[in-house]
Amino acid sequence: MIYQGAARHPVTAIVIHCAATRPAWMDDRPFAEQVAEIRRWHVTDNKWRDIGYHWLIGRGGEIRPGRAETEVGAGVAGYNSGVIHICLIGGHGSSGSDTFSAHFTAAQDVSLRQLIQGISMRTRITRISGHNEHAAKACPGFHIPTWLRQAA
Known part of the structure; x- marks a missing residue:
C-alpha cells in the first residue's frame, strides 16, 4: 500500500491530466526539460512547493516522476489526499x-x-478518473471510462 503525507492517507485513486500543450511543444528538447518547465509553472507561477503531478508521460511514451508518490499531490482542488496524479x-x-x-x-x-497497472500492483486502486470528472475542465481531453473500456 502507498501512503501519502504525515497523515498517511492510503492511495486508492488515480486522476489523469493533460498539460494542455500543443503536439510539437518543446519537441526539440529532452523530456526532462519539458518536465522541468511544468515544474517551473507550478512552483514559480502557481507558488506551489513542487510540481503537482506524481508522474508525467511524454509524447514518445517516456515516463518521468514528478512529486513523490508518498507526498500529497496538487492536481485537483479538494481531491488530492490518497490520489496519484498522472x-x-x-x-x-x-x-x-x-x-x-x-x-x-x-x-x-x-x-x-x-x-x-504498476501503481495498481503497489496499492489498491478503486477509482481512475479524469480531472474533468472533478472540475469544469476539458482536462485530460478524453473520456476516461470510455478509454478504460477500450482496453478490456
Missing part, C-alpha cells in the same frame, strides 16, 4: 469527450496503461 504531455484545444487518439500518441496510451 499528466500526459499534449491535449491543447481538447474537449472532455474527445478520443484519446485525437490528442495523444499510441506510445502514451501504452505507457499510461502500464503505469496504471
